[in-house]
Amino acid sequence: MEAIRGRRSVRAFCLDPVPRPLIEQVLEAGALAPSAKNMQNWRFVVLQGTSKARLVQVLRDQLDALPADRPKGSAPNSARIMDEAPVLIVVFNTSPTGREIAASRGNLHPHSAEIQGVAAAIQSMLLAAFDAGLGSLWICDVFYAAQQIECHLEPVVGQAELVAAISPGYPASEPRAAAKRGWREATCWPEE
Ligand SMILES: Cc1cc2nc3c(=O)[nH]c(=O)nc-3n(C[C@H](O)[C@H](O)[C@H](O)COP(=O)(O)O)c2cc1C
Secondary structure, three states: OHHHHHOOEOOOEOOOOOOHHHHHHHHHHHHOOOOHHHOOOEEEEEEOHHHHHHHHHHHHHHHHOOOOOOOOOOHHHHHHHHHHOOOEEEEEEOOHHHHHHHHOOOOOOOOHHHHHHHHHHHHHHHHHHHHOOOEEOEEOHHHHHHHHHHHHHHHHHOOOEEEEEEOOEOEOOOOOOOOOOOHHHHOOOOOO
16 A cells, blocks of 8 residues: 555656666566466566667657647657656567557457556556655557557567556656545445
8 A cells, every 4th residue: 555655657767777676576566467367468678778769769750740730748748758767668468469459550459358457567567666666657658659669669579569668767856646536436335
């Protein structure tokens, strides 16, 4: 509960490198998550230095190529965060459906259970990062360049569906807590 209550989305990081054992601890937490049929259909790609810079450039190129009237939302800011964070963990879904989606982007498949398993791994990694004294951000703005990132990392991860990126690092400042509605508002609990 301490990690669950204390975790915040961190969007500004110190330059200090993250020791490899801490990154491994975060990855270990991800790989221990529950998944549908224990498929463990996640793959984590750890990027630092120039390999991270190349990935961020893939996203920026895609944002630059968008028509002027197409809203970019928080994506330029997310690209800046990915640039500044010392580590980026890109998370993929490697299930057969995920591979199919990567092969034919645009087709939608009912594969919610597979993604829920990958999301469980992501949340476990965010909590493990907090436990290790790190901040992190769950980034879906990478979808602006989903196909391009899948192609860019295919030599490393094979054909797989991009799910998100995570940026663990030492927080540069204490982020404000986001307002949460709380469990009572989120819960229906009919009397017996
Ligand atoms: C699926 C998902 C995708 C997200 N994508 C982004 C993103 O691309 N960029 C960003 O700045 N924050 C992103 N966030 C962070 C949310 O904005 C953040 O979790 C929310 O505002 C609540 O704040 P908290 O994490 O500090 O509790 C994402 C969060 C989730 C769960």
